[in-house]
Amino acid sequence: MTEKSDITLTINGKAHAIRVEARRTLADAIREECGQTGTHIGCEHGVCGACTVLVDGEPVRSCLMFAQQADSRQIRTVEGLAKGDEMHAMQRAFMDNHGLQCGFCTPGFLMLAVGVLEREPDISDHDLVDVLSSNLCRCTGYQNIIKAVRAAAIEMRQS
Numbered sequence: 001m002t003e004k005s006d007i008t009l010t011i012n013g014k015a016h017a018i019r020v021e022a023r024r025t026l027a028d029a030i031r032e033e034c035g036q037t038g039t040h041i042g043c044e045h046g047v048c049g050a051c052t053v054l055v056d057g058e059p060v061r062s063c064l065m066f067a068q069q070a071d072s073r074q075i076r077t078v079e080g081l082a083k084g085d086e087m088h089a090m091q092r093a094f095m096d097n098h099g100l101q102c103g104f105c106t107p108g109f110l111m112l113a114v115g116v117l118e119r120e121p122d123i124s125d126h127d128l129v130d131v132l133s134s135n136l137c138r139c140t141g142y143q144n145i146i147k148a149v150r151a152a153a154i155e156m157r158q159s
Helices: 026-033 089-096 106-119 125-132 143-158
Strands: 004-011 014-021 052-055 058-061 074-076
Touching: 004 026, 014 026, 026 052, 052 106, 058 106, 089 106, 089 143, 106 125, 106 143, 125 143
Parallel strands: 004 074
Antiparallel strands: 004 014, 052 058, 052 074
């Protein structure tokens, strides 16, 4: 199982031609082969959500996806949210509403929330809480994360 394949991961609009073993996870490839370290690896079992990225616009646990499965697909990581020096509405909302403390889970929450709101901008509060409960945070108690995502939803709808 040490045979490697050539693939291209397109991350935040930039193509990365890499060689990976079939067993290489997308999370590891993003971090180690492509140098995008904002995607965090937590549980490596798909439970915590720290590794969430968008693949073709859908939130995906990158620790559960093989890098080869993402070949030639569009991947968006936390590094791709800001436009130059201008933070994404979700990043600003997390800062303004104290939606982060240690920050380890934050990239996963940001990507999950952006992915959901881009697909469903008028998501109900009940459904939003349900979606956000799929990611784990040990520090915040979730209330400020929910407040931040709701604030960003308003700004994203106005853009």
